[in-house]
Amino acid sequence: MPHGPDPATGPDPATSPGTSRSTSATIAPNILRYLVRVADEEGVDLQPLLTRVGLDPAVMGSAALRVSYRQGSDVIRQAVEQTGDAHLGLRVGSAQRLTAWGLLGFAMMSADTLQDAIETGVRYQNLSGAMTVWWARWEDVGYVLHADLPDPALDPAVAVFLIEEAYSSVVTLTRLNLGASFAPTAVDFAFPAPRDTRPFDELFRCPVRFGAAGNRMVFPARCVRAAQPGRDPITYASTLELLDAQMASRRGQQDLLEVLEISIAQSLPAVPSFVEQARRHASSERTLRRRLAECGTTYEAIVDGVRRERVEQLLRRPELTLRDITRQAGFADVRALRRAVRRWHGVTPLEMRAGLLGRLGPATRPRE
Numbered sequence: 001m002p003h004g005p006d007p008a009t010g011p012d013p014a015t016s017p018g019t020s021r022s023t024s025a026t027i028a029p030n031i032l033r034y035l036v037r038v039a040d041e042e043g044v045d046l047q048p049l050l051t052r053v054g055l056d057p058a059v060m061g062s063a064a065l066r067v068s069y070r071q072g073s074d075v076i077r078q079a080v081e082q083t084g085d086a087h088l089g090l091r092v093g094s095a096q097r098l099t100a101w102g103l104l105g106f107a108m109m110s111a112d113t114l115q116d117a118i119e120t121g122v123r124y125q126n127l128s129g130a131m132t133v134w135w136a137r138w139e140d141v142g143y144v145l146h147a148d149l150p151d152p153a154l155d156p157a158v159a160v161f162l163i164e165e166a167y168s169s170v171v172t173l174t175r176l177n178l179g180a181s182f183a184p185t186a187v188d189f190a191f192p193a194p195r196d197t198r199p200f201d202e203l204f205r206c207p208v209r210f211g212a213a214g215n216r217m218v219f220p221a222r223c224v225r226a227a228q229p230g231r232d233p234i235t236y237a238s239t240l241e242l243l244d245a246q247m248a249s250r251r252g253q254q255d256l257l258e259v260l261e262i263s264i265a266q267s268l269p270a271v272p273s274f275v276e277q278a279r280r281h282a283s284s285e286r287t288l289r290r291r292l293a294e295c296g297t298t299y300e301a302i303v304d305g306v307r308r309e310r311v312e313q314l315l316r317r318p319e320l321t322l323r324d325i326t327r328q329a330g331f332a333d334v335r336a337l338r339r340a341v342r343r344w345h346g347v348t349p350l351e352m353r354a355g356l357l358g359r360l361g362p363a364t365r366p367r368e
Contacts, residue, residue, distance in 0.1 A: 029060065030096070030101065030128065031129055031165060032050070032055070033100070034092045034095050034096055036060070038092050039088075042085065044082050050075060053071050053074055054071070067296070068305060070305065070308070073158050077155050077157055080161055081157075086195075087164065087199045088164075089160060089161035089162065089164025089165040090199055091168075092168075092169075093164065093165040093169035094168050094169070094172045094203065095172075097173070098173050098177065100129075101128045101129075103242055104120070104121065104124050105128075105173075106235075108177070110231060110233075111236055112227060112233065113225055113226060113227060113228060114219065114225075115143060115225065118136050118143075120240075122134045122135060127247065127250065131162050132148060132149060132166045133148045133149070134147055135148075141186070142185055142219060142220065143224040144217070145170065145216065145219065146216045147167065147215045147216075148214070163189060163191065166215075167189075167204075167217055170217060171184060177230065178223065178226075184204060184219060184220070185218040185219065185220050186207045186208075186209070187200075187206060187207075187208045187209070187216070187218070188212035188213075188214065188217075189208070189209070189210050190214055192210055192211050194210075197210070253291075256281075256291060256292075257297070260277060260299070260302050261306050264306040265306050265309075265310065268306070268329060269327060269328055269329060269330035270330065271303055271330055274288070307329050307330060308344050310328070311337070311349075312356070314328060315356055316353075316357070322349055
């Protein structure tokens with residue numbers, strides 16, 4: 001297919017959709033909005049958590065809002081903990097509607113066949129708020145939709161949530177588009193089988209396998225090739241023009257964010273001033289601030305994200321003291337470092353280091 005990977009090798013990381021840095025605010029927060037709705041139904045208020053990562057109600061209500069992969073992952077991880085729902089991803093995916101995907105959902109509804117709709121979704125996935133990397137192709141078993149995680153080192157609970165959400169939303173939206181009787185031929189999950197697999201059987205209504213080599217959903221050939229009830233070639237073509245324009249704009253925004261992040265990361269422990277960054281980009285301060293606002297972020301937020309990434313890297317090095325990390329990450333003193341880590345993760349730097357080292361290998365006594 002035109003926008004998928006090479007059939008022999010799978011997706012090419014160099015061309016796969018998605019930002020190359022986890023701190024870039026490039027993801028439309030559709031998943032988070034539905035997550036808030038589902039958590040609220042369970043009596044769990046996620047707003048304090050959202051506010052802590054910079055997503056207050058006014059920000060969440062903005063159509064222009066973009067969040068970083070890191071922000072999204074943090075919210076999901078803590079939401080899973082707070083709700084105690086082992087299948088939260090299934091519920092969030094099942095709650096979604098094509099209208100949540102904006103123009104992309106409209107384009108997919110007006111595509112000629114389900115295969116055309118899937119290929120359109122893959123091509124423009126960066127506009128949908130996807131936190132997985134989608135690709136699809138014909139295989140021996142049929143037409144297969146694959147989902148990969150951009151970061152294989154994700155917290156396991158977040159990884160399971162994202163894959164559950166991804167495929168439950170696909171099957172839910174396909175039924176809304178084609179009819180309630182739709183069912184995949186098979187669904188494979190790379191994560192281990194949960195204690196209760198009944199919710200998967202009830203949702204997908206097909207053989208479900210866990211601990212597989214990868215995540216995939218196999219579609220019946222007759223459904224993939226059949227004409228969609230909402231197909232409209234003229235609407236489809238005109239919508240694609242708008243999506244292409246959005247993609248071009250998004251690429252420019254993503255390039256700006258990544259250039260700034262790299263500039264800050266290379267300058268630490270010093271942080272270039274906003275005035276200096278504007279000069280480097282041959283831009284006025286006002287113009288640069290406006291461009292960042294269009295990306296849904298600020299220079300201060302980008303600096304905070306890069307510092308956070310640097311601190312997490314340094315905490316994995318047991319030979320470094322907190323004073324070393326403070327100095328290398330550009331904080332004024334150790335107290336400022338402690339406040340930042342507490343704000344990011346809700347724990348102290350030493351507690352976070354102990355957790356990181358515990359996951360990476362033999363426990364090492366933290367050094368103050």
